[in-house]
Amino acid sequence: MSNDLKESFTGGAPGGTGLSTGTLPSTPPAPAALAAKVRTLAPSMTRSMQRVAEAVAGDPAGCAALTVTGLAERTGTSEATVVRTARLLGYPGYRDLRLALAGLAAQQQSGRAPAVTADIAVDDPLPDVVAKLAYDEQQTLADTAAGLDMAQLGAAVSALAAARRVEVYGVAASGLVAQDLAQKLLRIGHIAHAHSDPHLAVTNAVTLRSGDVAIAITHSGSTGDIIEPLRVAFEHGATTIAITGRPDSPVTQYADHILTTSTARESELRPAAMSSRTSQLLVVDCLFVGVAQRTYETAAPALAASYEALAHRHSPRTTR
Numbered sequence: 001m002s003n004d005l006k007e008s009f010t011g012g013a014p015g016g017t018g019l020s021t022g023t024l025p026s027t028p029p030a031p032a033a034l035a036a037k038v039r040t041l042a043p044s045m046t047r048s049m050q051r052v053a054e055a056v057a058g059d060p061a062g063c064a065a066l067t068v069t070g071l072a073e074r075t076g077t078s079e080a081t082v083v084r085t086a087r088l089l090g091y092p093g094y095r096d097l098r099l100a101l102a103g104l105a106a107q108q109q110s111g112r113a114p115a116v117t118a119d120i121a122v123d124d125p126l127p128d129v130v131a132k133l134a135y136d137e138q139q140t141l142a143d144t145a146a147g148l149d150m151a152q153l154g155a156a157v158s159a160l161a162a163a164r165r166v167e168v169y170g171v172a173a174s175g176l177v178a179q180d181l182a183q184k185l186l187r188i189g190h191i192a193h194a195h196s197d198p199h200l201a202v203t204n205a206v207t208l209r210s211g212d213v214a215i216a217i218t219h220s221g222s223t224g225d226i227i228e229p230l231r232v233a234f235e236h237g238a239t240t241i242a243i244t245g246r247p248d249s250p251v252t253q254y255a256d257h258i259l260t261t262s263t264a265r266e267s268e269l270r271p272a273a274m275s276s277r278t279s280q281l282l283v284v285d286c287l288f289v290g291v292a293q294r295t296y297e298t299a300a301p302a303l304a305a306s307y308e309a310l311a312h313r314h315s316p317r318t319t320r
Contacts, residue, residue, distance in 0.1 A: 034060070034104055037089050044222075045088065051075040052085040056097065061105035068094045137278050143262035144279040148286070156257045157290035159239040160185070163213040166192040167238075169201050169229045170217035177243075177280040178217050184288040188295065189302035198225035205232035212238040219261065219276035221249020230254045243283050245276055259283050 038057040042050050052075050056063045063071055071094075072079045086097040124132070160166060166185055170178030175196035185192035195201040208214055214233035218226040221244040234240045234254040242255035245262065252258050261279035292299045 034089065034100060041088060043220075045085070046081075048075075048077045048081045049085045049088065052077055052082050053089065056085075056101055060101040060108070064098050064101035064105055140262045140278045141282050144260075144282050147260050147262065148283070149258070149260070152257045152259060153286060153290070156241050156259060157287060157294060159213050159241070159257070160190070160287060160291045161294035162211075163190065163239070164211045165208075166190060166213045166215065167201075167204055167208065167229075167233070168192065168194045168215045168217065169196075169205075169226050170194065171196050171198070171223060171225055173277045174217040174219060174223075174226070174280065177277060177284055178215070180281065181215070181217075181284040181287065184284070185291065187303055187306045188288075188292055188299035190291070190295075195229070198228070201225070201229035202232055205229040205238075206236065208233045208236050208238035210237040210239075213241065214238045215241045215243065216251050216255070217243045217280055218249075218251055219245045219280070221246035221251040223251075227251045227254065243280055245279070259287075 035057045038053045042053055045053060052071065055071065055075050063074075066074060068079050068082050072082050075082075083094055086094045089097065091097040091100065166182070168178040168182050170176075175194070178194040178196065182192040182194035193204070195204055205214060212233070214230055216226045216230040221242070227250055230240055230242065230251060231254045234256075239257075240255050241257045241259065242251045243259045243261060244251055245260065246252075247258055247260045261276060261283060292303075
């Protein structure tokens, strides 16, 4: 075993990163979040890494007692695969993963209330739930804002401001965000539509040309129903934008501009559909405000007209 590999078991060599699968979070995930982390990342792992991840999530106590060699033998993998899996799950090295497994096993054995998010337990009172979720939402927004590439955002705004028409693709929770962006753009006078039906999305994308804009919203970046229409739009000359939490995901190969959202911690009751939606809505609002600024002379009258058209629906009515 090389010295570099040995050092990566204990958190990485001084001045180096050891075996790395990407940028590590500033702090390792809490033990209670481990199972959720495995579920989230397993689809993107190799089969050998999946075996390691499934083993530690399924038997934290048993795996916590194993050395890196022991876990490699138990899962039929290599020591390097175990280390890479630990790092992908957010732990600097295998030692840190073992500590998390020991902590999770202790929680399970003590009968302590299981966590429904990394910080929220089943028996938490609602005021605590509200406070913790509010804090987590704030962190998600702050992380997204800090990670946004201003050059990419500016280019996306310019493309939208000049677009003949805008088509937005998203399904499930991302579909709701797509609808939000489309209706915002409509209210300032832009031709914009949201599509969640994969067949209609593709047939729509076929009609796009240079001067049109297609936007794909997908947290994972690997949703086939979203990748396909963006690919078609890209191949037909439209300017394409991807809003995703995975900047190296398949959808980005068909994107002229990539806007990255925060990949917040996930759990059983706070899945990607919740954390991604928060960050996606921030990006959508940034795009909308940017376009409104660039097209203010036409956007302001259009917005005023839409308010006036709906005003009577919000006024008290006199009924007999």
